Amino acid sequence: GLENLKEYLQNNKAVFNNPGIAASHGIDMPAGVMIVGMPGCGKSLTAKCISKEFGVPLLRLDIGRLMGKYVGESEENLRKAIRVAEATTPCILWIDEIEKAFAGLGSGGEVTTRLFGQFLTWMQEKKSAIYVVATANDISNLPPEFLRRGRFDEIFQVRFPNIKEREAIFKIQLEKRNGKRLPDGVDPHALAAMLKDQDNYSGADIESIVKEAMKRAFVDGQRKVTQQDLQEIIRNTKSSYQSQKEKLDKMLEKLNSLGVKPASR
Ligand SMILES: Nc1ncnc2c1ncn2[C@@H]1O[C@H](COP(=O)(O)OP(=O)(O)O)[C@@H](O)[C@H]1O
Ligand SMILES: [Mg+2]
Structure with a gap:
């Protein structure tokens, strides 16, 4: 399944793996992709497959574990993590279930808000060969900035298989x-x-x-x-x-209302 997503990734691979030639044709380095949707439908699996398909290492960024107890520690941890990724280029930077990492946003989670801003700025400015793959089950609490164009090149939704x-x-x-x-x-x-x-x-x-x-x-x-x-x-x-119909129906409705591209044909 997931034919649309796979085709899209194949196209990105052609650019990602030939950055010099692509640049001479005026084509930017791909920034990354966001995959949202129903649990158990292949989001994490796809992230791992992208690394294998692109033939580059997979780095997993666990935002929850960046949180430190001292002032400024979390931001410094994120800077360090980004430095590791920059030193490993080309690579895939995978952030699984990103909605959980940024769950504290808007509810007084000051550190989370700063980390979020720092991460978005980095994503927008990055020129290096780091392909960011973020996944999310539930996008209802995800800040709209994430879904805005210019961060991720594209957002796909996975649904239950036909x-x-x-x-x-x-x-x-x-x-x-x-x-x-x-x-x-x-x-x-x-x-x-x-x-x-x-x-x-x-x-x-x-x-x-x-x-x-x-x-x-x-x-x-x-x-x-x-x-x-x-x-x-x-x-x-x-x-x-x-066994969780009510919750998942709500998530499906939200996905529908956002009009996110389907991963499957
Ligand atoms: N489209 C798929 N093709 C093959 N296996 C799948 C697919 N979707 C889910 N699976 C199986 O279910 C497991 C869990 O899927 P996962 O990618 O972790 O789901 P999630 O979307 O919640 O991240 C996978 O490791 C795989 O074995
Ligand atoms: Mg998953």
Whole structure:
């Protein structure tokens, strides 16, 4: 899945990995991308894949851990972190669940507000080959400055996978754990069709269904997983969406109202 996002990243890779030539064509170094949306739908996974695809190291910035107890300490920590990134160029700088880092904004969190400003200024002025990838589950409390153009080149939203994507995720999750091939008699299309659209199963839900079914087959005589094992687990597994419907519906509504580009076609 996530074809739009993958295509977009491929285009950015062409520029990121040829900065000199791109510059001579008047093309700026890409600043980075923000990926928002439903939990368990591949945001963190994509961040890790970008590093592999671009062939550059992945640095993870944990903003929560920059917070120090002395005046000015947090800002100094952020400066240090940025220096490390600058010394590692080209690299991907990944900030996972950025909404949690900046959660204190606007509610008297003075240090957070200063860090936020410092980070945004750096992002806007940076010329170095650091591709910033930020992810967020919930954007309702994210300061609007983040979503404004000029910070990130683009913002994408991930949604729950459709039937075709569910099939592809079943296939990839099964093959990954079975020597790169599907276990005999397993039909990912039929499995994907068992999961109803309105139940909004995520990629993470599918991964856990596969793991659970494989464990069960192993316990039951160290055998390979069968279609029947998988079907039985599916019948007994609710999607994460079903257990937090109210909260996720609100998030979906917010995403819709912002008109953020979909990552999938
Ligand atoms: N589109 C996808 N394709 C393949 N696997 C996926 C996909 N989305 C989720 N998964 C599986 O679910 C796991 C959790 O996804 P993750 O990227 O951590 O979700 P989040 O969007 O919450 O960051 C992944 O490690 C992967 O195994
Ligand atoms: Mg994540």
